[in-house]
Amino acid sequence: MSKSSKTQKPDTRLVHAGRDPARYHGFVNTPIYRGSTVLYPTLACLEADAQDFSYGRLGTPTVQALQSMLAELEGGHTTLLTPSGLSAISVALLAFVAAGDHILVSDSVYRPTRRFCDNVLKRLGVSTTYYDPLIGGKIATLMTDKTRVVFTESPGSQTSEVQDIPAIAEAAHARDAVVITDNTWATPLYFKPFEHGADVAVQAATKYIVGHADAMLGAITTRQATSKAVAARHDELGLCPGPEDVYLGLRGLRSLSVRLERHHKSGLAMAEWLAARPEVERVLHPALPGDPGHALWARDFTGASGLFSIVLRPCSHEGVAAMLDGLELFGMGYSWGGYESLILPFNPSSYRSATNWQAKGPGLRLHIGLEDVEDLKADLDAGFARLRSA
Numbered sequence: 001m002s003k004s005s006k007t008q009k010p011d012t013r014l015v016h017a018g019r020d021p022a023r024y025h026g027f028v029n030t031p032i033y034r035g036s037t038v039l040y041p042t043l044a045c046l047e048a049d050a051q052d053f054s055y056g057r058l059g060t061p062t063v064q065a066l067q068s069m070l071a072e073l074e075g076g077h078t079t080l081l082t083p084s085g086l087s088a089i090s091v092a093l094l095a096f097v098a099a100g101d102h103i104l105v106s107d108s109v110y111r112p113t114r115r116f117c118d119n120v121l122k123r124l125g126v127s128t129t130y131y132d133p134l135i136g137g138k139i140a141t142l143m144t145d146k147t148r149v150v151f152t153e154s155p156g157s158q159t160s161e162v163q164d165i166p167a168i169a170e171a172a173h174a175r176d177a178v179v180i181t182d183n184t185w186a187t188p189l190y191f192k193p194f195e196h197g198a199d200v201a202v203q204a205a206t207k208y209i210v211g212h213a214d215a216m217l218g219a220i221t222t223r224q225a226t227s228k229a230v231a232a233r234h235d236e237l238g239l240c241p242g243p244e245d246v247y248l249g250l251r252g253l254r255s256l257s258v259r260l261e262r263h264h265k266s267g268l269a270m271a272e273w274l275a276a277r278p279e280v281e282r283v284l285h286p287a288l289p290g291d292p293g294h295a296l297w298a299r300d301f302t303g304a305s306g307l308f309s310i311v312l313r314p315c316s317h318e319g320v321a322a323m324l325d326g327l328e329l330f331g332m333g334y335s336w337g338g339y340e341s342l343i344l345p346f347n348p349s350s351y352r353s354a355t356n357w358q359a360k361g362p363g364l365r366l367h368i369g370l371e372d373v374e375d376l377k378a379d380l381d382a383g384f385a386r387l388r389s390a
């Protein structure tokens, strides 16, 4: 990093960090490096391990460019890349637990995170207690001498509860537990995990960082105090993303700020429009002033992404099918964070354990992409007409 880079704003860093054209014959972008073997010029160099790169699995200039950018934007010490968001989560958890330990995990966590805890960690002798995402500082009452990790995700998957991460971190740190936060929704631009007490931040870079629905990628960012444990586990588990995917992450990241600005604006416009629809019971979007998580969101976040949920008034399954099947712009499928709008039904009532999902009508999760909002409204308006007449 040059001297002036320390004072540059995030938008400038997104364009200039992780690049060194002079090193690459003037080409603007850091190239894709493919490789396993890295040659050493001399035995002395090999024995001293005295070069920047040693083996393909442990990084290339392309990997390092993205890692250094993410560490800087997230406000952490080090970032390591993994082949998916879920592998970033599993490596981060495995870095801090051993048989006999206990962890606390938000009830609103991304469901595959929960499956990792319930299946893999359980088999390794690590027990999980799920907590109400609205618990705040009262999480202290769930901490035991064996509690090593508190895993947060805010807003929560599907149901968008905003967590009081500073209060949770204070309680966790009083008992020497590590706070891991899944920061995928906000990205490093809209929530600064380390300023709010987190010790490790994970990103499903598959979502907004890649940003174009064309690659899978994860990232784990640490403070200095947590970097060694994560680096050891990351190395031991041998997880490394492919070079093309890393490049797509770098390429996506360059435009993250302008894309997110639009996702925020359009997402909020769609949320407001949906809140006024007679078919909609409730909109779960923390940037809406009436949302239960709004005050915490306004305190801790600097923006909202394009992902939120709605609960419909009670209606038939056929009605929902008629609505969704005929949509022209909203696609139906997993993942989110690309340039395109998506919609997906959800119902967490069967697997949440610390909270009770009580909606009477069906839930729909929406990702508002970069299309014109008037076209998106027209698509949903026609969908609501199909729902009513089904």
Ligand SMILES: *Cc1c(COP(=O)(O)O)cnc(C)c1O
Pocket: 084, 085, 086, 087, 110, 153, 157, 182, 184, 185, 204, 205, 206, 207, 216, 217, 218, 335
């Ligand atoms: C999608 C997602 C993940 C997992 O990312 P993958 O790249 O699909 O493995 C993790 N956390 C959250 C909040 C997600 O939405």
